[in-house]
Amino acid sequence: MKVLIVDDEPLARARLQRLLAHYPDYQHVVQASNGDSALQQIKQYAPDIVFIDVDMPAMSGLEVAVQLNKLPIPPAIIFVTAHPEHALEALQLSAAGYLLKPVTEQNLAKTIEQLGRLTRAHVQKQRPVTISFQLGGVTRSVALEDVCYVMAEDKYTRLISTSGEALIDQSLKQLEQAYPTQLLRIHRKILVNQSRLVALKRAEDGSHVVVIKDCSCLLPVSRRAYKTVKEQL
Structure with a gap:
């Protein structure tokens, strides 16, 4: 599956990509450092899953998610944040998962297990375009x-x-x-x-x-x- 990691902190992006390297199905990974770049990457790369930081300058992860949910076939969205108070907003945006920083191997494994088959192909089957x-x-x-x-x-x-x-x-x-x-x-x-x-x-x-x-x-x-x-x- 194709994955996009969106975070304004380079170390956070690198850490998450390093953790994802342990999963054979998550080897095609690209990164974006802000919301505008994320939307461009999504248009060009068409990822199945987007790991996105909630708190980013200019355009927050929540604002990016609003735009993604307007797509005919949106990717699965997993929010990554140090602030658990955003959980309710994430659920309202149909998030597939929610990870608290710093991301640990155990929490990532649990999120990926919960994610299951919620991929772009699954969404497409639910919502024929x-x-x-x-x-x-x-x-x-x-x-x-x-x-x-x-x-x-x-x-x-x-x-x-x-x-x-x-x-x-x-x-x-x-x-x-x-x-x-x-x-x-x-x-x-x-x-x-x-x-x-x-x-x-x-x-x-x-x-x-x-x-x-x-x-x-x-x-x-x-x-x-x-x-x-x-x-x-």
Whole structure:
């Protein structure tokens, strides 16, 4: 599972990452030192679990959690703090766990045990995400997990899924903002479903393309998006 540690104290971040190293399922760890950086990391990295300090300057962990809960598929949130009085607020924000500083091996083990299967995949199963569109005057929808990619075409956006194609009114920008952890921009005119990314290849002309699961075509990757796409794979 992918983990994000958010804390304005470098030593606290390092300690928690060191403790997480004992758990084989928690090896993909990135860090953020403040709320703004955390939101950027979440958009780019799409973590399954976020360990976040409550007391941070500018934007608190509670404020970040409010933003995360607006996502179609929020990560599991575990608050880390030296102040137990924040526990009630954490519960109101549907926190998956609550760790008191200094974090000990025993407390972390207990929290991870309680966390169980509460991962991004579990939340997605509970709350299926769909994209709605008009077709022949009738509102239809397609499960986001079935979407292969969306491409800008003139005034419309073409959505390609495992069940076919459709022209939708939402722009790429609107879709990118609505599903920041599911749809990845690989080109100024193309967003792909991150969960369907299979491979990144070099074409004969030196450019790069991606292979998408259940999609026969190869999609171009811009030089600007190349690094981000490579990191996702």
